[in-house]
Amino acid sequence: MIRRVLTAALAVALLAGCTPTPGQDPGPESPDGPATTLRVLAGSELADMEPILADAAKATGVTVEFEFTGSLEGAEKVASGAAYDAVWFSANRYLEMDPAAKSRLGPAERIMSSPVVLGLRASTATRLGWANRAVTWSEIATAASRRDFTFAMTDPAASNTGFSTLVAVASAIDGSGRALDAAAIERVSEPVNGFFRAHSLTAGSSDWLADEFVARNGQLDGLFTYESSLVALNRSGALPEQLTIVHPSDGVVTADYPLTVLADAPEAARDAHRRLASWLRGADVQRRIGEATARRPALPGVPLPAGLPESPVELPFPETQASLKALLTAYNDELRRPSRTVYVLDVSGSMDGDRIIALKAALSGLTGVNTSLTGEFCRFRSREDVVLLPFSQTPQAARSFTVDAANAQPSRDAIRGAIDALRVGGDTAVYDSLVAAYASLDAAGDRDRFVSIVLMTDGESNQGRDLAAFKDFVSRRGGAAVPVFPILFGEAAEREMREVAAVTRGQTWDARDGDLTRAFCQIRGYQ
Numbered sequence: 001m002i003r004r005v006l007t008a009a010l011a012v013a014l015l016a017g018c019t020p021t022p023g024q025d026p027g028p029e030s031p032d033g034p035a036t037t038l039r040v041l042a043g044s045e046l047a048d049m050e051p052i053l054a055d056a057a058k059a060t061g062v063t064v065e066f067e068f069t070g071s072l073e074g075a076e077k078v079a080s081g082a083a084y085d086a087v088w089f090s091a092n093r094y095l096e097m098d099p100a101a102k103s104r105l106g107p108a109e110r111i112m113s114s115p116v117v118l119g120l121r122a123s124t125a126t127r128l129g130w131a132n133r134a135v136t137w138s139e140i141a142t143a144a145s146r147r148d149f150t151f152a153m154t155d156p157a158a159s160n161t162g163f164s165t166l167v168a169v170a171s172a173i174d175g176s177g178r179a180l181d182a183a184a185i186e187r188v189s190e191p192v193n194g195f196f197r198a199h200s201l202t203a204g205s206s207d208w209l210a211d212e213f214v215a216r217n218g219q220l221d222g223l224f225t226y227e228s229s230l231v232a233l234n235r236s237g238a239l240p241e242q243l244t245i246v247h248p249s250d251g252v253v254t255a256d257y258p259l260t261v262l263a264d265a266p267e268a269a270r271d272a273h274r275r276l277a278s279w280l281r282g283a284d285v286q287r288r289i290g291e292a293t294a295r296r297p298a299l300p301g302v303p304l305p306a307g308l309p310e311s312p313v314e315l316p317f318p319e320t321q322a323s324l325k326a327l328l329t330a331y332n333d334e335l336r337r338p339s340r341t342v343y344v345l346d347v348s349g350s351m352d353g354d355r356i357i358a359l360k361a362a363l364s365g366l367t368g369v370n371t372s373l374t375g376e377f378c379r380f381r382s383r384e385d386v387v388l389l390p391f392s393q394t395p396q397a398a399r400s401f402t403v404d405a406a407n408a409q410p411s412r413d414a415i416r417g418a419i420d421a422l423r424v425g426g427d428t429a430v431y432d433s434l435v436a437a438y439a440s441l442d443a444a445g446d447r448d449r450f451v452s453i454v455l456m457t458d459g460e461s462n463q464g465r466d467l468a469a470f471k472d473f474v475s476r477r478g479g480a481a482v483p484v485f486p487i488l489f490g491e492a493a494e495r496e497m498r499e500v501a502a503v504t505r506g507q508t509w510d511a512r513d514g515d516l517t518r519a520f521c522q523i524r525g526y527q
Contacts, residue, residue: 032060032279036272041077042088043160044068045206045226046257048293052285062276070204070525071160073374075101078262085269086262090160090226090255097321098373106265108258109277112286112295115252115312116164117245119230120222124149125244134249137172138191145194149221152201152213157328157377158525161206164253165224166331169195171315172250179316182326193335202450204525208507214238215505226255227308231294251315257295325376333382333405339450339527340385342437346457346489348392348428355458355490356424362516363419366524367412370517378521380415382408385449387440388418391433392426393463398440430457432464434484434500435473441482451482452527455500456516458490467496471503485526487511487519 046066057063067084069077071094078087079100087095092108095101118140125131128143143149154162171180173188201216203209206225210233213223218240223230230245259280261273279285286297290305297304304310318324345359368379380386382405389398399418403411437453465473483506486497490512501508507526511519 032275035061036268037063037065038269038272039065039085040088041074041084042066042068043090046088052289056276056279060275060279062272070158072157076373078104084262085265086260086273088259090257092258092260093317097324104262104264106261106263108260109281110298111257111259111280112289112298113254113256114226114228114295115254116161116224117227117247117252118222118224119243119245122242122244124221130246131244135246136250137169137248141169141173141191141195144198147198150198150200152209152220152223153199154203154206154209155525156331158204159206160255161225166327167317168253168315179319180327181323185326185330189330189334196336199337202526204522228294247309247312251313253315253317328377337448337450338383340446341527342387342389342440342453344433344437344453344455345390346428347390347422347424349425350459351424358514358516360419360422362520364416365517366520367416368409374521378524380412386415389437390422391429393429395433395436427463428459428461429463430461431466431470434470450527453482453484454523455484456487456489457492460493467499474503481505485509485523
């Protein structure tokens with residue numbers, strides 16, 4: 001991983017509240033206040049703040065306990081009243097668009113910032129003539145429409161870097177200087193659609209995107225992400241060549257990382273927030289944040305990290321949730337490259353009862369049944385190919401559906417009917433079924449699509465090929481890589497599923513707590 005994983009001090013869990021348990025020793029007094037745990041809902045990129053926050057705990061007595069999530073999902077959690085003390089995302093914009101979430105926001109302190117920009121392989125930047133001059137978004141979009149370069153970008157519905165890129169290119173091409181609305185989105189749809197012809201790798205997480213960009217070893221020309229992430233990649237020594245960081249001259253969208261206490265947090269949390277924010281905004285700590293993470297200081301007068309230019313022009317961000325939804329809907333149904341996904345679904349005998357009910361409910365959520373904010377953008381998209389491949393002791397016949405661009409919901413209803421018709425029984429042939437999924441893909445027809453396989457199983461494979469035979473199949477298979485995203489459920493063989501993900505360059509999702517809906521929805525960012 002490019003970014004370090006949090007240690008137990010910053011574990012992803014909600015282990016304790018801010019108020020000590022009655023009768024429990026609250027621990028020694030720190031120089032600035034009592035020992036307190038601050039429960040923070042945050043963006044995953046903040047994992048790289050671990051060493052600084054460890055020192056903050058020593059200096060202030062405040063231990064940060066993170067739970068990571070995406071921007072839209074985070075806004076939904078806050079709006080629902082979920083119990084946290086503070087939030088720390090790339091921006092509060094998504095929260096402020098939702099009246100219920102906005103009402104829970106208390107005082108906020110900006111800690112640092114980082115614009116979302118383009119990192120290009122140095123040779124590509126030189127070939128395009130962009131190495132030593134200002135470049136506009138229109139130039140970038142025109143070159144992308146000709147596929148003069150290829151790029152990676154996260155899914156705008158799952159990750160702030162993807163949405164910020166979408167906002168920036170659309171706003172700059174619109175050129176009105178005003179926040180995007182539905183009319184502006186319609187005006188710029190054609191050039192923005194051309195921009196996405198070069199989009200060759202998607203993801204639900206900026207960290208995973210960066211790791212996969214490295215793993216592809218020069219196969220992609222560039223990626224849109226935080227300036228700080230691009231500096232980290234250049235520092236990592238993992239790239240075949242350095243990235244030229246392109247700051248579009250007509251503007252960017254910047255993450256400003258406000259550490260925000262929730263209005264309903266207890267007084268102990270509000271006091272901890274004040275102490276922690278004050279310490280993080282100290283001049284020495286601000287310099288350290290810049291040196292360690294390449295993010296820009298929030299405190300005026302603190303020098304920029306070495307090599308960074310002065311702050312670029314800031315483009316306007318959508319002001320309403322209606323505009324956000326309109327932009328995401330246009331992206332999903334018109335602008336982005338369509339996808340083709342094969343759902344390899346375990347319907348063996350062990351799936352009987354509650355398990356098959358849970359599977360049907362989770363998959364049906366993608367057909368428009370889930371009407372939450374995140375559910376709305378998890379649903380099957382216009383122009384998308386969906387393949388259902390159930391299996392037990394052998395793979396069953398695959399059923400393919402294409403979501404109609406002109407009238408999507410009847411297509412989704414047909415998919416839901418096929419899901420409802422799933423029946424259980426028999427043994428488990430995981431690897432034969434994965435091979436059948438690969439066979440269902442059309443190399444020629446899928447060239448301009450994001451292609452992936454989702455595997456949901458609740459047990460170990462006991463029929464047909466074994467893991468070694470599947471790995472051999474993958475190593476011998478020609479053509480572009482197709483990632484497999486296994487979902488662990490029930491008694492699924494965790495070690496084997498992680499190997500499947502590793503050998504296909506996918507990722508494993510754990511739904512053994514029973515939350516299949518969240519797993520299926522989160523995988524959508526990678527499709």
